[in-house]
Amino acid sequence: MTDLVQLLLSGMATGAIYALAALGFTLLWQASGTINFAQGEFVMLPAFMMLAFNTMGLPLLVSFAFTCAIAVLVLGWGFKRGIADPLLRFGMMPVVVATLGLSIAIRNGVRAGYSAEAHPFPSLFGDTLIRVAGVTVTSGDIGTLLAALLLVLGTQAWLSRTVTGRAMQAVAQNTESATVLGINVPRMVFYTFAINAVLACAAALLVTPTYLAKFDMGEGLATKAFFAAIIGGFNNSRGALLGGIIVGVSENLAAHYVSAAYKDAVALVIFMLVILFKPQGLLGQKIERKV
Amino acid sequence: QATIKIASLQELSGTGATVGTNFKNGMDLAIKEINAAGGILGKKIEVTHYDTQSNPGVAKGLAQKAVDDDVLAVFGPGFSGSMIVSMNETRRAKIPNFTGAEAASITTQGNPYVYRTSFGQATSMPKVARYIAQNLKAKTVAVIYVNNDFGKGGSDMVTKSLADLGVKVVANISTDPGKLDFAAPVLQAKQSNADVIFVYTNEEEAARALRELRKQGVNKPIVGETVLTSQKVIELAGDAANGAVAHIGLSVDAPVPSMRAFRAKFERDYHYIPDHNGIKGYTGVYIMKAALEKAGKIDRAALAKAMKGLTISAAKEPGVLMDVSFDDKGDIDRESFLVEVKNGKQEVKAVLPALGSKKGG
Amino acid sequence: MDDTCIEFDNVLAGYGDFMILNNLSFKARRGKITLLLGPNGAGKSTVLKTLFGLLKVRQGRIRLDGQDITGAGAKELLVQHGVAFVPQGRNLFGQLTVWENLELGGITLGMKTTHARIPEVLELFPRVKERLHSRASALSGGEQKQLEVGRALLLRPKVILIDEPSIGLSPLVVADVFRLLRRLADEGTTVLMVEQNVKSALKMADEAIALESGRLVLQKPAGDLLSDPNIERLFLGGAHAGAAQPA
Amino acid sequence: MKKSTLFLLALGLLLLAVPPFLKNYGIYLLSTWLVYVIANMGLNLTVGYAGQKSLGHAAFFGIGAYTVAILMQHGISFWIGLPVAVLGCFLIGLALGFPALRVQTIYLAFATLGFNTAVWLVLRNEESLTGGTFGINNIGRPELFGLSLEGSLAYYYFVLGVTVLLSALMWKLLASPWGKAFTALRDNPIRAESLGIRIQAYTLLSFAFGAVYAGIAGALFASLVQFIEPAPFAVGTSFMMYLMVVVGGPGYFFGPLLGSAVGVLLPEWLRFAQAWYLFVFGSAVVLLMLWLPDGLLSIPDRVRARRLAREASAARAASAAAVGVQA
């Protein structure tokens, strides 16, 4: 029983990490109708930036603040001007491929220009072990889980409760109509990417202690985040959290109770079942077609 | 020819990037030194590094390119899969091929042109097994390994070596490359109640495994091979690394002055502490130098011939860092170390003599 | 100052390299309903899109109340000049609810004003009111059009550009909408409307402009045109169809 | 039409005449390029023509490669292995089409990605069959009419021949009503359905045919590299294939030719950039997309569209001049 609880708790902590990465996907999907295949690198880059500030002697949270500012400029504004503005109107394919190219460039740029090594990263919540009734969790695990919850709910609320959030969604659904209504389309698109950049920084701050700062950390992160986002529901930010936790927990349970070699397959099976029978995801809303 | 042209095929991107980059940097350091000191037999070394992208298909093409370029020798690749493909090309062209790849099958094919610059698993695992069986007096072992050719090969080999010594592997736990959460593998190892836990993964995963082992309060001996106690893992795992023991073929923390000096030079040039792959690359070039000097001419056939049964003493050629010798298959032999992590530092518990010099250890 | 509200002065505009409006010039008067007529593909919708800043003007000028607005963007026109545009086809946010669509329609007004005005608009379109919390994509074709018209009226525009509002609306609703536009015009709003429902549109309009191949072919008071014996030939039989549209 | 025929002839001649003057590496690269051309032709059918977002193409590449490799390992000829691979890919491709009947766009992309991961897991874990992470070594090359294709040049010509043959077949297919049906399916499936186009059948077949091309390419790849392991058939390769198709021009017949060159040859040309070459490659892909969002092969289309637009403009201006103003 304690074993099960241990696995569940551990899985939830890992799941929270996946959820943080998945959150960016769901945001971009809802608010710009795109998928950013460089999202993993959008987490990796701030991780290195923070590390750099941190090694320069700045406290972690100050490093985080600086990094956010730079990320909003580079990953937010730069991405909007450089990729979203020119390509969004051509549909999904060019954006997908441009972000694929971008991920190759960022990943290998960091590798060639900085380091191919993994670097340890300080944890915001420390690494204190907490033992309760035979089950051990770390303060980092709990902190990550709570932070993920907070960010997910915040993003969700922003999108669905505020008019700006809705305007962002409107732009994604029908840019021309949004223009006609006087919605400042470029600004909404910028908000979307700026928020995404900040989310990526937050994710970097929280996941890197576990993931370690490494040029290819984004690759694995992105794959898990895709799974999480699909399972939870791509058009729903809360889905990211649920999906992440399902992936994290099911991996652990599968590794323990099924064959370890096929442990990935369990998350995969859930993923496939969800896609086929509830493509909108567990929490997503169904999109009906109208003819 | 005015220079000695060599090609280096390394995993510079993709999953093997850390390995390949270390090897490359090690090579570059050695070449810089050698060239500064006048080269080999008066000729400078000219190296071209190629990125295999950790992909055997690319490695094969690059090996052909090296052959097309008529190089004297090829270094790498370090991934066993890539090496198995590319060594066919170098063999056909009779080009000596130095590699850091560890898979046993590389030197069992009777290819006279391959030479390892470090132990293969066939050499190292028996040493680890002997330590587990004889020093730790363990009866059962749980193996946590990474599910790629490196990890799977090692796990197979250690299982066999342990069985030879009457030790049983009671849990064989595979983990994926890049795995984050070691809760399940560690729990499984714990539940197997094995006397020893043997961890055989890449650096980052090793660090995570150590952390999780500490988190779940495992107090069984934790043993590894090379990676587990490497500088990187200690850096990444922090306190959790304390107490881990590993057999290390090459270590920058070996109690050998030449090794310390190498570490200092490497750190000066590249601003980080090399792992064993850095040493493999560095010594590999010096091994070639020694062999060429023994042959007395810059010639592929002569190099290959000189490599047969070559023994190099560190006193004569300090660049090899430690005395090494090669057998006819291309496998290397030299002293190795048993290392334990104490207070975040590697401490050598024992120096294991080269296989060739004396049995046992 | 004369009562010219909208003025196209030798405008050349189109899609990419395909010029649709060929040096088009016309004027529409303030507080009047000007009807834009012409065969399919004549460039009527293009006129409205160009005016609203959605297409680039290559040559010529567009003026609004004497002010040059060539090149002005949609938002500027909407906020500073009080121009609203109801395009042809479907222009809703299908995944959002009817209410949310209305809210977004008033985004340039601020939410307080918008929320105050929404009930007024809903009174005009009871059908839409009933579906207030449905997703817009679930509405019938005509209901969607009503919502679109309502969304534009929310802005209480000074100038309203409306592209074939009758598409999909049932006769009673068409009559309602036309009556509504008439009332707005009488209160001072300038209406520039494209319609294929020529007969009923002419009855409520002040002036008619006819386009063909992006050129002005006729500008007349609507009443004159309605009583013109040539109207049948012009718009119901397709007199000029010859050049652009071989029969 | 004439210009493109001329271009093709020139390209064909080049591909026939140049390789004997190349060294092994060049020949190997060209062979690899052709292998990817075949695979991407298949993906272009699925993605470019039929509009089905597939991120699982590498799975079929792997199935083809492993089928032939495993059979050859057991002493069965390449020439038996190849049809088995084709049949296998066709059937599995059909099966993968079924998700596409339920979901579209990104959901389909992720379903196929999941399929790719599943195949990769099997390749890696079923060691007794696939050699697991150790892969399969010493895969032979086939003989053709008693001619050995062991040499790299011979094998190159063999791959070239297969490429030409498969291109011709694809050309024929796309020129037939099927081509239009695929395009209709991509443009507007709802309308297509109402016109009696069996969108289910065409969806499934677009996957199946695409898979067959990938399978053949995989078989050729196995014999080319003579060693296979699971890594080249993981999701990353599917991404790369998708990238190649889109960069080349999805829905353009010769798109895969150029796209594969970008994916396979360009990184090699960029090696002069040393450690930075993949950075340069990634950036180049981004810039290419920004310049030509519809792919390299959209250039002629763009030029033609421009010309047509100008002509239409002129015609419109003329007819406008003909209508007089009445006031």
Add this chain to the structure above:
Amino acid sequence: MTAPVLKVSDLKKSYGAIHAVAGVSFEVLPGEIFGVIGPNGSGKTTMFNSVLGQITPDAGRIELNGQDITRLSPVELNQRGVGRTFQTLQVFGKMSVRDNLIVAAQEHQGSMFGRMFAPGDSGLGARADALIDQFRIRHVADKKAGELSYGQQKLVDIAMAFMSEPDLVLLDEPCAGVNPSLVGGISTLLKELNKTRKGSFVVIEHNMDFVMDLCHRILVMVEGKVMALGTPAEIRSNKQVLDAYLGA
């Protein structure tokens, strides 16, 4: 009495609490032009889509020439000679107008396997050209359909429905956005086809001139139910219909 081509009995379709179609029954006779009118949101399009297999009705039975076709897929219906248009524009935007027309009928030429080897235009070029002329879209025949004006696309859409020479065609607001001169043309065309090929048509339309002139019988739907069914003259004088739909 002749057997009906299309027989719809007690068709129902609800979305939650909204009863979009609440029990509709009618018959369309061979060679008949059958009008369907009703206020916005009265369920006309939903009824169409239920009959045509686009959406699954909750209840009811649909027969084509005496055969049950309830829940058949749109493809099967088309193969049985039922053509249609949609209320929203539904053309193949990236294909030329001519290809739009050809693809609209090619699935009726030979077998699926046979088409794999057939010429690209399936021998339908002449038929497509005839329709292009009839709908006066010759000057845009080679343009991409997505780049046409609304009305032009509508014309292409309608022409597509006729390409496969169907026996029964259901048109959802064919005249919306079409220039009056061409509305007359469509009217003439329908009458012609109706005479020469004995084709039957069901037309949803808000253009009363068109409907009253063209249709033999008219069904009036209100709130998902049938309010009236009769000849144009009867409908025009129906007090209820006047109040609910036509206005004075």
